[in-house]
Amino acid sequence: MIGRRLAPIAALLTLGCAAEATPEPPAPVLALTGRVVDAAGVLSPDTETRLTGRLAALEKETGLQLVVATTPDLGGQTIEAYALALANGWGLGDAQRNDGLLLLVALNQRKVRIEVGYGLEASVRDEDAAVIIQDIILPQFRQQAFDAGVEAGVAELVREVTPVRLKEAA
Numbered sequence: 001m002i003g004r005r006l007a008p009i010a011a012l013l014t015l016g017c018a019a020e021a022t023p024e025p026p027a028p029v030l031a032l033t034g035r036v037v038d039a040a041g042v043l044s045p046d047t048e049t050r051l052t053g054r055l056a057a058l059e060k061e062t063g064l065q066l067v068v069a070t071t072p073d074l075g076g077q078t079i080e081a082y083a084l085a086l087a088n089g090w091g092l093g094d095a096q097r098n099d100g101l102l103l104l105v106a107l108n109q110r111k112v113r114i115e116v117g118y119g120l121e122a123s124v125r126d127e128d129a130a131v132i133i134q135d136i137i138l139p140q141f142r143q144q145a146f147d148a149g150v151e152a153g154v155a156e157l158v159r160e161v162t163p164v165r166l167k168e169a170a
Contacts (some may be wrong), residue, residue, distance in 0.1 A: 032090040040070035040107040047147040066101040073108045085117040
C-alpha cells in the first residue's frame, strides 16, 4: 500500500528534476571562415569583398567585430537560437566586453536576425535592430536584391556603433 502512494510522488520528483535540466545550446552549424560567411550563396564575390573590407575597417577603428552570415536552412532551430549558437560558438567580439554583432540571413525560412552582444545593447537596441531589418534590409530582399539589402543593413549597423570607441580589455 505504501509503495502505491509513493509511486506518484516519485514520478513527480523525477519530472521536476527533468524540467530543471537546461539543454546545451546547439553547436554552430556553420564554420567561421571570415567576416562574411555566405553559406547560402546569395552574395556576389564583389559584395563579399566590399563587406569584408568594411567590417575589417570597423574592427580596426572601434575594436568591434561584426560578422555577416547567410545559411540556406536553420536545421529546425529558431533563428534566435541559431544566431546565438553561431555568435557564442564563434566567440564574436571581446569576451570581457561581450560586444560582438552578427547579421544572419536564413534563406529558406526567409528570416533575418541581428544578434547583439550585451556590451553593445546601448548602441544597438532591439528596437534599432528591428528597424534596420524591417525598413532597410527586407525592402531590398523583397526585390530579390540580397547584395543591396545586406550592404545597407551593414552600413546602418556601422553607423549605429561607429561612435563607440573601446578601450583595450583589461
